[in-house]
Amino acid sequence: MTSPAGPPPTGGGGEQRRVRLLAVTACPTGIAHTYMAAEKLAQAAESRGIDMKVETQGSIGAENVLDDNDVRQADGVIVAADKDVDLSRFAGKRVLTVGVAEGIRHPEQLIERVLSAPVHTGGGAPTALASGGGKERSAGYKALMNGVSYMIPFVVVGGLLIAISLSLGGHTDPSGGLVIPKDSFWMDVNDIGVIGFTLMVPILSGYIAYAIGDRPALVPGMIGGWIANTGELYDSKAGAGFIGAIVTGFLAGYLVLWIKKVKVPKFVQPIMPIIVIPIVATTALGLFFIYVIGKPISWVFEHLTDWLSGMTGTSAVLLGAILGLMIAFDMGGPVNKTAFLFGAGLIATGNQTVMGMCAAAIPVMPLGQGLATLLRRRLYSEQERETGFAALFMGCFGISEGAIPFAAARPAQVIPANMLGGAVAGAIAGVAGVEDAVPHGGPIVAVLGAVSGVPMFFVAVVIGSVVTALTTVALVDVSERRGVPALAGAGAAVPEPVLVGTSVGGATESAKSVAGVGSSAEAGEVLSGHLTERTVRARLDATDKEAAIREMAGLLARGGRVVDADELVAAALRREEQGTTGLGEEIAIPHAKTDAVSAPVVGFARSDEGVEWDSPDGTKARLVFMIAVPEAAAGDEHLRILSLLSRRLMDAGFRERLLAAPDEAAVVEVLREVG
16 A cells, blocks of 8 residues: 555655554443444554554453554554553553544544644553543543442442341340350351451552552552541541542542652662552551541541430431431441441430431441332443342341442432431431330341331331432432433543443353354354344334334344343333444444343344434434343353444445345345354
């Protein structure tokens, strides 16, 4: 090929050489748009006579990875991503960072812009999105989500082990409290769970810091989180909990970024990230929290306890509502513990009604958040729904920390909903005169006989949990709807067409079978038999999206793998509510993960007139694929199907052959090219 007309020559000695560019594409769920952007960029580069290598960071891992030699020879790097991408390997190269949607919509413009993009100066943290490059989540939000994702396993493991040990090995003690005998097997199980909970807060803080300042920020972030959670270090009966961990995480991350900017002699530079930065940042942050932030926290909660003590003679409804608000605010944090210790302290004086208010509010947060994931499944990812199930279990045993992952991920929606439900539960328990003889909460204390007024106790818990669930769903739904108009704007990130409940595990043998469709496939079968001539229709009769999905579900049913066609339609429509599965280029790939199918199945149909699918480029869908997999489907074969289809459909010639195929048999022959 000839040299490109647009970019200037870069070779020396009067010799022109082909421009060499690199690209990285990634989206939050790592499925279709990751590969669509890669194909579009590669096609645009090829049409201009430019060499380009594209690394895709999808759900099945990084593919076509850029090595040191690629980077050394590159004239520029385009990063089209809606999630963090490590740019440190591109130090000294021109780097243009944009949203993944820009890679799909304007690949030619990106190729022109990258040759005048600023030179990346290095550093471990990902850079911010370039101006005009498309909308994505803020760096702060992604750092918070990074911490939450690492924290969740500790919450689940710790909470469930504590709950199991309490249910199987615990009993009420005449002196007060829910007791597990010392030196027993269940006490050992409980201790392991406590370790999980103890590590939860430092992990949250550490990985928030890591997302901001990279590896040097991990140690100060974790130690800072431990300090925030250990009130004894700054004379507080209750530490700062997960809210303090969020504060220390961000402080550690940005402190490390600031230290990195300090110029030091060359001989010191090699030890900066492994010795100097961690030691300086950890010491500074730890002392700052102990001597500056910790003291005010201690003072606030001591006076809060005194204020509560003065309220015992006031209205039981008001006191119950206030205690419920406090219990629900930070779920095991300092506000929660202040209310809890206040109620527990009054048990010894013979006043058990205050602890009864607290006990009713304690399980509301995890029960309410778990219930919310069941009420509106489409608003939550598969991981969140699994966490919701664990939260329900923890709520039954009075472990309020089960709701922390939800509060950390969506504080503006979840914390107010928790507080409202907690206040309702506390107020109902207060007006009903519920008493609790042990310093613990949740249904478990009623089952073990520590609560008087058991019926009203359960009424308080149930009503409070329902209020929390309904309020959470309403607030999350409103926030999601507010985000929809932005998706249609210029430069906005396109919602990723992700399978409901998608797992992002590693590749499996079944995935290899998809990639290796060959002569062993039976006649009329494509994609390991998931698509057959029976699930292909040359003409789609529907004229709107819902009708098209219903018609496609009927088409899939012809393959003999659909158990409940109505539920399949409902699952696919719920997926559409999350964001359109119209990909542009006259393509739509509706999909669902549901037990309405007994095995993975793929269907395809063509529409002569096209169906309005809210595609990002405004085109109507003429090529409609539908994918359905059961909830229990192992591995990530469905991800490979979607990525393979997305990649192949970016080829204009392939799309033309699909449109021109005269009948179902001819369509299947064209589809054999997938893979």
